[in-house]
Amino acid sequence: MHEPVKSPVGVLGLPAAQLQHFCAVRSASVSLTAPLSAEDCAGQSMPDASPAKWHLAHTTWFFETFILEKFEPDFAPFHESFRFLFNSYYNGIGDKYPRGHRGMLTRPALSQVLAYRENVDARVARLFTLEFPRAVAHELSSLLELGLHHEQQHQELILTDIKHLLSLNPLFPCYDEAAPRPAHASALQAWIDFPASIVEIGHVGAGFHFDNEEPRHRQFVEAYALSSRLVTCGEFAAFVADGGYRDPSFWLSEGWDFVKAQGLTQPLYWHRDSEGHWQEFTLQGLRQLDPDAPVTHVSYFEAAAFAAWAGARLPTEAEWESSAHHPALAQLFGTVWQWTSSSYAPYPGFSTSAGALGEYNGKFMVNQYVLRGSSCATPVGHSRSTYRNFFPATARWQFTGIRLAR
């Protein structure tokens, strides 16, 4: 427990702007659950997805565990069991509640989780009225920023997880008419060429970033071209119509096994209506498929198979990042995440931080593929060109799409 120093020399309060940011991010999470009932917030559709209530609690647990417990005078946990229930993957901090059982946590009630949020928010806000030694204040401010970015990651998951849950309901309920949908590209498709060169990728400088974006480093990239826009639903429907899901020659061997084992015949949320027309389940419910919208909810395997069918390939993350400021490239951010062919791996010189937070990203650097950009469900302010999202090659419930390279 840290004891704040009272001396006026060398002490510092936290910046007021950060408090505003904290309040904005925290209330945005709760707003996402406004269209949902307590029942909706408690449901879990698969082990990979979590109930919205759990997301609300886990992000709060993060602030309680990594900030209040360390910096609050006279810290006491809101509820002892929450430290166990709402831990996720930090093996360093005690046992974990089984991931696939989160939908069984009908207690604590949503109302109690909201009370937990209010309590932790108030206690964090109180830290802004205190003064800390300069180094402590810096550490605290950094951890707060990390906690808010962590919360923004979970805001996207709230949307993708609730979409998956509602998609399994034969009533095909609408989450919210105003919910985000991936937007069209405004221009025609073109190939943008880039020459061979040594590029630098990775984060450098002052802004926030996750540990996996460091260190900035050099890579040699051979000449390549990127598509100016994302693959559309209409283009993907042509792949389907051409027997794309029935011809193993387009697929990675493991991808073909996946297609056969799961009986896949189209992207995750596509359905045919009684006349054979494609419909798509969206956060607005079931809609006619929009052929000009970017295709989404495809796995890495489907993205790679489509690329093979189209005579192209997926870009590497170095190709993507080093060209991400090119003005002719549309739909880089805010539409759908773009699968790259890059396996998620540490950058040269990457080192894991000490302590439980050091587990943040490095633990997952095997059998995952990097996605770049951001999606319509990504909170504003959470996108940047160095951002490395990652999922297994089978993941389909995120807003994932395809930008071709060659």
Place this chain on the structure above:
Amino acid sequence: MHEPVKSPVGVLGLPAAQLQHFCAVRSASVSLTAPLSAEDCAGQSMPDASPAKWHLAHTTWFFETFILEKFEPDFAPFHESFRFLFNSYYNGIGDKYPRGHRGMLTRPALSQVLAYRENVDARVARLFTLEFPRAVAHELSSLLELGLHHEQQHQELILTDIKHLLSLNPLFPCYDEAAPRPAHASALQAWIDFPASIVEIGHVGAGFHFDNEEPRHRQFVEAYALSSRLVTCGEFAAFVADGGYRDPSFWLSEGWDFVKAQGLTQPLYWHRDSEGHWQEFTLQGLRQLDPDAPVTHVSYFEAAAFAAWAGARLPTEAEWESSAHHPALAQLFGTVWQWTSSSYAPYPGFSTSAGALGEYNGKFMVNQYVLRGSSCATPVGHSRSTYRNFFPATARWQFTGIRLAR
């Protein structure tokens, strides 16, 4: 759709007493959910268990499908999709929603299911104001009675399923301080002897019964003895302490595989506290184990292993039923269901009824074992000596216990 006849000759209304019974049973189901939140009512802990909300809806679906659809003038379904969502095992009536996905049905909301109940209840009540041809009135009255007994079965499942759900919550929440618990026997254990004879078992006569209790028939039973009371927690704890779960010689071969595969070391809801004393999760939360209470939540395999350890065996259902009126036998009803060694099979001369309701019981007559008596969770009026409950040999979440024979 049946058109009620208006002529005064040969027509009949339904008896008013049945309406009272209908109202009493239907409101009892809702009362069982009074201690629960909407979240609690939506949770599903395993495919074998269903959410309380689903039980409330499914029992209502039964009345809508088998009574209103057939007997209500101008029938229209409350909601078309409910016919699919809340069907259970009647293959004859369209496709079924996957059993293991019931916990994902966050919509319809509990409030909508309660509205469904009120709607169907009102429409059924309206049938009591009409007159029907005599034969129709009799059929309708019989179906109503069947629906109410079906609902009582689900009342017991509401309790066992919610107990299982809450048991997986690390908070070990209390369902209700006033909830049922199995009661002690008042007298010492004794062996009650019965001679070899031809006995008659099965239902005969006017009272309600399920199809599987018919026809009454003769069986030859060799001489046997039954224990006057049920096996207690203290006795079962002695079996555990004696290495009962570690010695294959007590177990059926398949039971031993089950014990090893599941890592079983005690009955379902037993836990050791930090000092090694037994605690038991109950509908009142976690409690010290009561050594004089009957042991419950044991599988058939555990019951058979305990009996082997005790130098005894489980009774057959003919032994149980033919002696069920003996005054020296305590705890026959209202405590815990008693595993018999009888595989669930049709009685000689049993025939399945035509139509979807004909699937009611006969479909399950394989790889299940009969339980006799009734439990503390069985609604009053739902017990009788000919009643044949049945579960697979692995089932543990019901209020199941052990009466020894030899």
Place this chain on the structure above:
Amino acid sequence: MHEPVKSPVGVLGLPAAQLQHFCAVRSASVSLTAPLSAEDCAGQSMPDASPAKWHLAHTTWFFETFILEKFEPDFAPFHESFRFLFNSYYNGIGDKYPRGHRGMLTRPALSQVLAYRENVDARVARLFTLEFPRAVAHELSSLLELGLHHEQQHQELILTDIKHLLSLNPLFPCYDEAAPRPAHASALQAWIDFPASIVEIGHVGAGFHFDNEEPRHRQFVEAYALSSRLVTCGEFAAFVADGGYRDPSFWLSEGWDFVKAQGLTQPLYWHRDSEGHWQEFTLQGLRQLDPDAPVTHVSYFEAAAFAAWAGARLPTEAEWESSAHHPALAQLFGTVWQWTSSSYAPYPGFSTSAGALGEYNGKFMVNQYVLRGSSCATPVGHSRSTYRNFFPATARWQFTGIRLAR
């Protein structure tokens, strides 16, 4: 280790006829493998089936463990590891080699297993030259007889297991042109009636029998009729053609789940040729289906579904046994085993013997169904009307068939 007594008073040798029987049964096992290569004898097609080499070794292990170890002066095991490798389900005798791994036992070689057989046979034969106290001689003689019946059970398994192994080979190889096939019935089908009565079933008297056939006891059987002959392939093909595998109304609920999970559309070894005609894989290879031959390789679920489709049912074991001497009933023995509706359970008064041999049958008395009669693959002399064979409801690779009752 037993020390044979030399005194002439009260001692006894083993009967020479038993030695002849011993030699005949033992050499019959080896003869069954004459059409097979060492590779064939080592293959295992599924965990339920064992390699022929394993059967040859396990039956030998039985004599070594239960006879030589107990009665041979200066006993020493042929090979220490064989005691572990060729044990099967006797938990009392040390750990078991995993059942599903038997096909990986490429060592010991078939030649070594044959040497093991010769060694044990010679040592058992030597026992016939010794004298034992009268009680010991009786026990030894009984154990020898048990060992030979045990070996005969495995002779049938050698045939059914090798049939299953060869059936998975796309070459559809012939085992032996002279191998057994189920024979036709010679007469037309008729229903034979039996009145209600108290019958006695179970073994009594001097002949050999397994423990599960005891004790002989009374059962009350209501009036019933049995079919004079078995269901034919032609009759079963009519069930298939009538959509029998597509209509859940004929099936037990668990049977229907089995059909769907396994994608079953016909009996185990039936195939359609390129023109849609039925072929059947036999021990002679692939043959045209013979419509007059009894249907075989059907599970309990398929037998019960066929009976439901035919408006009949399966007999109970009491019905079967008590009428097994009726002259109008054909194909009782030596054709195919006949599923009964009786769950495999202890007879009233049954008690398990002490020691490892006591595990012989009682351990399996759960979730298995009794088959009566015997099959074309059953060794001559191994059939009797009290014999209780048993398999799970899903088993299809034995020579199992259907006799209807009503």
Place this chain on the structure above:
Amino acid sequence: MHEPVKSPVGVLGLPAAQLQHFCAVRSASVSLTAPLSAEDCAGQSMPDASPAKWHLAHTTWFFETFILEKFEPDFAPFHESFRFLFNSYYNGIGDKYPRGHRGMLTRPALSQVLAYRENVDARVARLFTLEFPRAVAHELSSLLELGLHHEQQHQELILTDIKHLLSLNPLFPCYDEAAPRPAHASALQAWIDFPASIVEIGHVGAGFHFDNEEPRHRQFVEAYALSSRLVTCGEFAAFVADGGYRDPSFWLSEGWDFVKAQGLTQPLYWHRDSEGHWQEFTLQGLRQLDPDAPVTHVSYFEAAAFAAWAGARLPTEAEWESSAHHPALAQLFGTVWQWTSSSYAPYPGFSTSAGALGEYNGKFMVNQYVLRGSSCATPVGHSRSTYRNFFPATARWQFTGIRLAR
């Protein structure tokens, strides 16, 4: 079917030296099975491993399918079914026999497979007596070379697969006293430094190589150091003794799940003797662990965990390849394969060849990790610095080991 041209102008025979090479490689495969019985050659220990007989047949199938069928006048298959049975992963060439069922192919017998080899060898040898148009002769020669390298890959698998099969046998049989074992390093461990630079990796020039080694291309590599020798058994035993398999902080998240799910506590073939000393199962049977020998039979997860424990990391394949000619690096080839941190991915500009052979390598470029060098089981002449071996992160049965980087 190709019709050889008889005209003397522009025609070419195959080089005699290639025939010698062909005979040498083909007979080496058969020699590997000399210590094995027909039963040994038929056994399959897991779906990832194949019977030695299958390897002998599949490599022959390759020559029959891709060479004889294309270039032999009057081609007819040796046996129609072999084309199906011994196909492996070439989806383009008809259906495949299920990989996990290869151990059930007791027919064709080993003797028939050896006859198949002799037949195909003779027919390939006959091609050396013919003349072909120049371009055809070149294509044929290239395919022959590919077939021989393919066969050498399977020679290594024969050894690793038979080792795995024998390891599951409680007799711990010796394959061959003269079989290969990984050799010690002769010098002390040292760190060899390499500066940051643009390196070129990948194959260029005339020698044989697989498609995945192309094209040679540039990569930027930051400064790094490699260990001069491989990690030893003694060093790995220290990791085990230090709780390496019990502390999640050393492990990738998916690796930790793997350790827990499989209950791993040491490398694949390590056992403790009754006094707690390490023993290792080898191709010579069970031996005392040699602390100075390189550790082998570790998965990628174990290699990465060991590296984390040792404060180091695994090298990338660019680091490995670009320094592979440094004189201070020992044990690069012929000892054990060295896991790299590089996910198996196409080189920039890689393109899949057309036709069934085009499936050769590209299909597997997902969720696999590259291994570099070669092992003691790799045939002489099958190693080169550009060679890219690959296996999933869980694979343990190959001769895989660890070279540290930092």
